[in-house]
Amino acid sequence: MLDAASMLFQAHGYHATGMREVIAATRLSPGAVHHHFPTKESLAIAVITDRVAPAVRESWIEPVRHAASLRQGVTRVFTEIIRGIDDRGQVSGCPLNNLAMELSLTNVRLRDALRSIFREWQDALEQRISETPRGKQMTKNQRSAAAAFIVASYSGAMNLAKATQEPTPLKVTRRALAHWLTEQRLS
Amino acid sequence: MLDAASMLFQAHGYHATGMREVIAATRLSPGAVHHHFPTKESLAIAVITDRVAPAVRESWIEPVRHAASLRQGVTRVFTEIIRGIDDRGQVSGCPLNNLAMELSLTNVRLRDALRSIFREWQDALEQRISETPRGKQMTKNQRSAAAAFIVASYSGAMNLAKATQEPTPLKVTRRALAHWLTEQRLS
């Protein structure tokens, strides 16, 4: 159920996906689904916490945490994501960004759930920055700003890639971000 | 009609906004609206070409075109947008990004309409880059990449600002982008 919902939310968006569509993608009955997810919002919350958040941890947080350098980690994440796009032959965007854009003005609970993932993501980057020689010299605000800029650049690049259906913006941003990190001595 | 539709699309998104809601926001009848906009898609197309595109031209393209330097132009655009957010007390995001995120996977015609605005936006930045001393030395691909990175950074910063409902990501990105432009000698 969560797999089907996260796939459809990713493919068509939250509002454009009906409960019946999700149910049809599984072998469950409407009653069974209603038993576990009384409302569509509860399904979205479950998708966010059990699918979107783990996806961000796996694709971004862990690679950055274990990378030899911040620059290598960020570059590698971009490369992996670009590889995934090439494999699928379609840019469906970042699940977190997609849902955040659509829902953060609509539903407070969903916005908070999504915001906490952004928070976790940015915190992980700040942590990794603070482990670099240059990062130790920076103030907390400077580290936070650098982390936010990385998240924003990636997010925007993915949006642009989705809008144009080309991976080029991601490739461009991978390179520009790598240069920026070098300039900031955060490599 | 276009004003009401663009406002509601911006506030609630395309799919979350019903035709009746748009009609109720005007003094028109359903029949009158149907006469001019037979389908919801035709309304969206009109909003994109007659409201979203002019908004991008006014808020981004013209300021950058007439700025003393690219860096000053970009910084000024960010400042104006941040000011608008402070005035409204809410981050409703970039109209172009909002619609692009929601519709580029759903509807081909709408995606093309939105993509052409991104194209125009990026072209204007490339043009401005090519007018700088350093820009003249760059290849076309390098200019294109720099323009895409600017668009991506802004887009992502706005998304992050919308998701967190704080202008901080925009302020952070304004500064980081200004530094980056200086480093690239594109100021």
Next chain:
DNA sequence: GTTAAAACAGACCGATCGACCTGTTTGTTT
């Protein structure tokens, strides 16, 4: 083996969706 709760099936509800259709009014052309 009995029982109670959890899980599931599937018909069904009112509400709302986008779109349509028949008239009527308004404006323009001759």
Next chain:
DNA sequence: AAACAAACAGGTCGATCGGTCTGTTTTAAC
């Protein structure tokens, strides 16, 4: 003033929306 088309009014269509209902099956505890 007559004729015609564009613009508008407002009721209504079938489809689909999210959500609910009753009843059956499965699971697990004692």
